[in-house]
Amino acid sequence: MPTEFGTYPFELPxxxxxxxxxxxxxxxxxxxxxxxxxxATYIRKLNTALEPYAFLQNMSLEELLCxxxxxxxxxxxxxxxxxxxxYNHALFFSILAPASESVHEPDGKLLEAIEGFYGSFxxxxxxxxxxxxxxxxxxxxxxxxxxxxxxxIRNVANQDVLLCEGLEPVILFDIWEHAYYLKYKNDRVxxxxxxxxxxxFK
Ligand code: MN
Numbered sequence: 001m002p003t004e005f006g007t008y009p010f011e012l013p014x015x016x017x018x019x020x021x022x023x024x025x026x027x028x029x030x031x032x033x034x035x036x037x038x039x040a041t042y043i044r045k046l047n048t049a050l051e052p053y054a055f056l057q058n059m060s061l062e063e064l065l066c067x068x069x070x071x072x073x074x075x076x077x078x079x080x081x082x083x084x085x086x087y088n089h090a091l092f093f094s095i096l097a098p099a100s101e102s103v104h105e106p107d108g109k110l111l112e113a114i115e116g117f118y119g120s121f122x123x124x125x126x127x128x129x130x131x132x133x134x135x136x137x138x139x140x141x142x143x144x145x146x147x148x149x150x151x152x153i154r155n156v157a158n159q160d161v162l163l164c165e166g167l168e169p170v171i172l173f174d175i176w177e178h179a180y181y182l183k184y185k186n187d188r189v190x191x192x193x194x195x196x197x198x199x200x201f202k
Contacts, residue, residue, distance in 0.1 A: 005060065005061050005086065005087075005090055006060070007057065007058050007059060007060060008047060008050045008056070008057040008058075008059075009047045009050075010043045010046055010047055010061070010086060011043065012035075012036075012039065012040045012043050013090075015031075015035055015093065017096075017097070017098055019031040019032050019035070021098045022096060022098060022099070022198045024194075025099060025194040025195065025197045025198050026096070026183075026194075026195070026198060027182065027183045029182055029183075030178075030179070030180065030182045030183055033178065033182070034174075034178060034179060035093065037178075038085075038089070038176075038178055039085075039086075039089040039090075039093065042082050042085030042086045042089060042159075043086055045078070045082045045085075046079065046082035046083055046085075046086055049075050049078040049079045049082055050064075050075075050079065052075075053072060053075065056071070056079070061083055061086060061087050061090075062087075062163060064079060064080075064083045065080065065083050065084060065087060065161055065163055065164060066163060066164040081158065081159050082159075084158070084159030084160060084161050085159040087159075087161055087163070088140055088159055088161065088172065088174070089174070091169055091172055092140075092172055092173075092174050094200075095171050095172070095199055095200045095201075095202070096198050096199065096200060097198060097199075097200035098198065099197045099198055101200070103200045103201065104196070104197065104198070104199055104200065104201065105121060105201060106121065106201035107201070109149075110170070110201060113145075113149055113151055114151065117150075117151045118151075125196060127153060128141060128143060128153050128173075129189075129192050129193065129196075131153050131154075131155055132155075132173050132175055132188075132192045133188060133189050133192060134155065135155050135175040137157065138157070138158055138175070138176040138177070139155055139156050139157045139158060139160075139175055139176070140155070140156050140160075140172050140173065140174060140175060140176075141153065141154070141155050141172065141173045141175060142154050142155075142156060142162060142167075142169045142170075142171075142172040142173075143169070143170040143171045143172070144162055144167035144168060144169055144170065145167070145168050145170055146166055146167055146168075147166055151170070152167070154167070155175075171199060171201065173192065173195055175188070175192075179191070
């Protein structure tokens with residue numbers, strides 16, 4: 001799932017639906033803090049980190065994330081963690097859709113692949129949800145596909161990405177507390193169950 005997010009200076013894209021469009025599964029207040037607060041801050045901090053380095057300013061997010069030792073040593077960590085935050089959040093917000101839209105189950109080749117690897121879509125959801133419930137600390141649960149279409153469910157910490165291992169994210173759940181704590185407090189499992197209602201499969 002390419003992000004097509006352009007290059008420096010990165011910009012916050014408009015949210016393609018109203019902040020309250022995912023109620024009651026994701027509440028308006030969480031959406032506002034998450035999108036205009038957290039996501040926008042990753043974008044701003046990434047731009048700040050890239051500002052002194054003209055030679056990095058024509059690179060895409062994906063190129064920055066996999067640039068390794070090309071990155072300046074004193075900006076390495078700042079660039080990677082903020083580019084990861086932008087990449088993960090760009091994907092996450094792009095796979096959300098109001099529950100009223102009929103896009104919440106995969107079809108075609110993706111459904112076939114999910115059924116091939118997990119037996120059924122329901123069993124895939126159970127396996128993915130269990131993995132998400134087991135994330136320790138802040139991180140993400142990601143359904144990834146390799147270059148020949150093998151699927152896997154992986155947890156990553158913080159703003160890590162699996163892109164540079166050749167793994168393309170298909171869907172991902174944000175399991176940082178900022179994604180759910182305002183509404184769900186410590187009931188992460190309920191958040192995960194409810195999130196399925198607003199996930200868009202492409
Ligand atoms: Mn987040």
